[in-house]
Every structure is written in structure tokens, then in C-alpha cells.
Amino acid sequence: MAQTFSLSGANGVSDIHIGTGLLRNAASLILDTFSPSRVHIVTDTTVAPLYLDTLKAQFSLPVSETLIPAGEEHKRLSTVESIYHDLLKNGMTRKDLIIALGGGVVGDITGFAAATFLRGVSLCQIPTTLLAQVDSSVGGKTGVDLPEGKNLVGAFYQPRLVLIDPSVLSTLPDATFADGMAEVVKYGYIANKEILSLSAKTDYRQHIEQIICECVKIKRDVVAIDEHDTGLRMILNFGHTIGHAAEKLGNYVDLTHGQAVAIGMVCATKLAAERGGEDLSTPLIALLTHLGLPTVLSYDREAIFEALLSDKKKFGGTINFILVREPGRAEITPLPAEELHELILKL
Ligand SMILES: NC(=O)c1ccc[n+]([C@@H]2O[C@H](COP(=O)([O-])OP(=O)(O)OC[C@H]3O[C@@H](n4cnc5c(N)ncnc54)[C@H](O)[C@@H]3O)[C@@H](O)[C@H]2O)c1
Known part of the structure; x- marks a missing residue:
């Protein structure tokens, strides 16, 4: 039974449907929401052979596509430009629909193309990695990387529709699934400890639809x-x-x-304990290990602080650090850079 959540953003409402098998009925949900004359799907070279035909075959209107090479190194402006050319070549107008079918890379690039092509074309996100399902497809952040850094160019642009089908996760490599579980654990620690209990189960993958729903609700509430x-x-x-x-x-x-x-979450819990809070690191390490994720920071602490500072330069002498008081309750805590420096050296 699919669940639906709505998010009201500055450029309209985003409806998020979550349900196993949804991809097989995607076109009917899409055509309930949009009335395009044609559809353009952007996907990558790994996802296309797995799911593109299933989606395409459901439409009786013209469908075109752009296949981008898989990988973060292709999340750049030249890829967006190639999408614009394909959109023009296929006669896409502002009344038509762009669909992102893939992980966070495809979602971010396609979202940015949709936000900017003809100053904005309707967008539907169909995320196919766990990270994209619990995080990047919801909330409207789109963009690309520059040689100087990640996500430096982008736009806030809510997809009108997000279709999340957990069954597509069956083809994900285990390591990519585990990457998504790191974000799941993050949601558990900041807002809902039930997510932690579900993730700690031996058969947590059997509960993934429920886990995704709980994570999406948190993201929806924060973004709202x-x-x-x-x-x-x-x-x-x-x-x-x-x-x-x-x-x-x-x-x-x-x-x-x-x-x-x-690793960052483990460090953050140790740091909170140093400041006098409860030490939550032991159960967190056990959970991350169970999920196949690393927990040990192997880099020089001074180098970590330097890298962190250059990332956060814009906040001046204070860094907004997220501290978890107890599982399910986090706070944004402004920390003076000197205090954070001392705490990181103690890690
Ligand atoms: N917009 C946001 O709010 C937001 C939030 C978090 C992360 N991100 C961005 O998301 C990106 C990372 O996303 P990601 O982790 O999904 O990486 P990704 O998109 O690179 O996907 C990982 C790999 O899995 C493959 N894949 C995707 N779905 C598959 C499936 N069902 N079966 C088999 N293989 C599949 C992809 O082809 C790729 O090789 C980063 O660029 C990051 O900046 C954006």
C-alpha cells in the first residue's frame, strides 16, 4: 500500500509517493499530475538497462531520453548542457515533463536542467538509490560540481512529483546500499529513534519501505x-x-x-561526550558496524580541523555543529573555532 506525503515549497507542492512496485505504475501517477505532450527521461548508463524500458513502455505519448555516464565526475555543467541540447532536439516545451530516473547524481543534474531550461520545466524525480530515496530526491536542492568544489552551482527547485519504489534497491551493490543507510542512521539520531531500532534488526532490509517513509517524513518536515x-x-x-x-x-x-x-557521526557523538553530554558513541558504533559502515577516523586531527575550517569559512569564528543530546533529539550548536579545534585534537 503506497503512502503519500506532501511538501509545500516556494514554487508549489511536491507530492511524494512511496510504495513497492510503484515504478510499474509510474506513468498513470505521472499523468494524473501532469498533462505533457511529451516526456524526456534523464538516466545513467547503469540504471538505463535496469529500469528505463519499464518506465518508457508505460507511455503512449512521445518519450525521449538522455543517458549520462554514471558517476559523480559527470555531475558538471557540460552534462547539463548536453541535456539542454537533447531537450531542444526533441522539441521539449515549457508544458512538457522532465523525469530524473537514477541516484543522487542524476537527480541533482536533472533537477538543475529542469530548473533552468526555458526558465523552468515540470520535474518528476524517480530515485533509484537508497540515498536518493531518503534524501536527495526530496527537498528541491539541485546542482552540479565545479573543479573548485562540490555542489557550487545550483538552484532550489521542488519536483512536483517524487515516486519512490523500494523494489529498485534490490539491484544496488551492497556498498551503495550501506552508503544510504548512513543517512538513515543520521535521521534516526536527529529525529526518530524508531528508525534506529528498525535498522538494528537482522532483517532490516525487509523493513526498508517503512524506514524510507520515516526518513522522508523527517526531511519533509525540516524542508517545510x-x-x-x-x-x-x-x-x-x-x-x-x-x-x-x-x-x-x-x-x-x-x-x-x-x-x-x-565516521563523522561517531566523531560528533564523542565530541558531545567531551562537552559533558551522554556518550552515545558505543551503540552508534555497534549499529554502523552491523550495517557494514566504518567508524574509525584515520586522518590526522590537525588536518581534519584545517579541512573543516576551509569548508566552513563563511561562518567566521563560529562553526554550527550538530550535537545529538539523546537518540532522536539533535541541536544546532554554534561552537567557537578554538573550542572545536581542542575537541577535535582529543578525538
Ligand atoms: N540534492 C540533495 O539534497 C542531495 C542530498 C544528498 C546527496 N546529494 C548528492 O547525491 C549524489 C550521490 O547520490 P548517490 O549516492 O545516489 O550516487 P549515484 O547517483 O552516483 O549512484 C551511485 C551508483 O549507483 C548506481 N545506481 C543507481 N541506482 C541503481 C540501482 N537501482 N541499481 C543498481 N545501480 C544503481 C548509479 O549508476 C551509480 O553508479 C552526490 O552528488 C550528492 O552531492 C544531493
Whole structure:
């Protein structure tokens, strides 16, 4: 039984449907919402052979597609430009519909293309990784990387429709599934400890639809309050401050994003304990290990602080750090850079 959630954003309502097998009925949900003359699907070279035909075959109107090479290194402006050319070549107008079928990379690139092509074309997200289902497809952040850094160009653009089908996760490599579980654990620690109990089960993959629903509800509620990321949305960065620094020190090769977030969350709980809070690191380490995620920070602490500071320069002398008081309750805590420096050296 599919569940539906709605998110009201600055550019309209986003309906999010979650249900096993939804991909097989995607066109009818899409045509209940949109009235396009044609549809353009953007996907990548890994997802296309798995799911593109299932989606395409459901439409009786003209469907065109752009296949982008899989991988973060293709999340760049030249890929967006190639999508614009395909959209024009296929006669797409502002009344038509663009669908993103893929992980967070496809979703971010396609969202940005939809936000900017002809100043905005309707968008439907069909996320196919766990990370994209619980995080990137919801909330309207779109964009691409520059050689100087990740996600430096983008737009806030809510998809009118998000279709989440957990059954497509069956083809994900285990390591990619585990990456998504790092974000799931993040949601559990910041807002809902039931997610932690479900994730700790031996058969947690059997509960993935329920887990996704709980995570999406949290993201929906946070984005509804702070769509443009000027306050509360920062809470979603639990584990990401030190995680990003570790990712950077590993040149984005040694650690995946999910692995870096896992390590970052452990560091954040140890840091909270140093400041006098309860030490939540032991159960967190046990859970992350159970999920196949790393928990040990192997980089020089001074180098971590330097990397973190360069990432957060814009906040001046204070860094907004997300501290978890107890599982399910987090706070945005402004920490003076000197205090954070001392705490990181103690990790
Ligand atoms: N917009 C946001 O709010 C937001 C939030 C978090 C992350 N992101 C972005 O998301 C991106 C990471 O997303 P990701 O982790 O989904 O990576 P990804 O899109 O690169 O997907 C990972 C790999 O899995 C493959 N894949 C996708 N679905 C599959 C399936 N069902 N079966 C088999 N293989 C499949 C992809 O082809 C790719 O090779 C980053 O660029 C990050 O910046 C955006």
C-alpha cells in the first residue's frame, strides 16, 4: 500500500509517493499530475538497462531520453548542457515533463536542467538509490560540481512529483546500499529513534519501505520549515561537518560519502561526550558496524580541523555543529573555532 506525503515549497507542492512496485505504475501517477505532450527521461548508463524500458513502455505519448555516464565526475555543467541540447532536439516545451530516473547524481543534474531550461520545466524525480530515496530526491536542492568544489552551482527547485519504489534497491551493490543507510542512521539520531531500532534488526532490509517513509517524513518536515537552508535544515548535517573534512582528505576516493558520514557521526557523538553530554558513541558504533559502515577516523586531527575550517569559512569564528543530546533529539550548536579545534585534537 503506497503512502503519500506532501511538501509545500516556494514554487508549489511536491507530492511524494512511496510504495513497492510503484515504478510499474509510474506513468498513470505521472499523468494524473501532469498533462505533457511529451516526456524526456534523464538516466545513467547503469540504471538505463535496469529500469528505463519499464518506465518508457508505460507511455503512449512521445518519450525521449538522455543517458549520462554514471558517476559523480559527470555531475558538471557540460552534462547539463548536453541535456539542454537533447531537450531542444526533441522539441521539449515549457508544458512538457522532465523525469530524473537514477541516484543522487542524476537527480541533482536533472533537477538543475529542469530548473533552468526555458526558465523552468515540470520535474518528476524517480530515485533509484537508497540515498536518493531518503534524501536527495526530496527537498528541491539541485546542482552540479565545479573543479573548485562540490555542489557550487545550483538552484532550489521542488519536483512536483517524487515516486519512490523500494523494489529498485534490490539491484544496488551492497556498498551503495550501506552508503544510504548512513543517512538513515543520521535521521534516526536527529529525529526518530524508531528508525534506529528498525535498522538494528537482522532483517532490516525487509523493513526498508517503512524506514524510507520515516526518513522522508523527517526531511519533509525540516524542508517545510527551512526550504532555503538558512536555519533548521542544517540539522540534516549531523555527521557531515567532520565527514566532509574526512572525504576531502581522502580526495573523495578513499571514503564514499556514506562512509565519511558514518565516521563523522561517531566523531560528533564523542565530541558531545567531551562537552559533558551522554556518550552515545558505543551503540552508534555497534549499529554502523552491523550495517557494514566504518567508524574509525584515520586522518590526522590537525588536518581534519584545517579541512573543516576551509569548508566552513563563511561562518567566521563560529562553526554550527550538530550535537545529538539523546537518540532522536539533535541541536544546532554554534561552537567557537578554538573550542572545536581542542575537541577535535582529543578525538
Ligand atoms: N540534492 C540533495 O539534497 C542531495 C542530498 C544528498 C546527496 N546529494 C548528492 O547525491 C549524489 C550521490 O547520490 P548517490 O549516492 O545516489 O550516487 P549515484 O547517483 O552516483 O549512484 C551511485 C551508483 O549507483 C548506481 N545506481 C543507481 N541506482 C541503481 C540501482 N537501482 N541499481 C543498481 N545501480 C544503481 C548509479 O549508476 C551509480 O553508479 C552526490 O552528488 C550528492 O552531492 C544531493
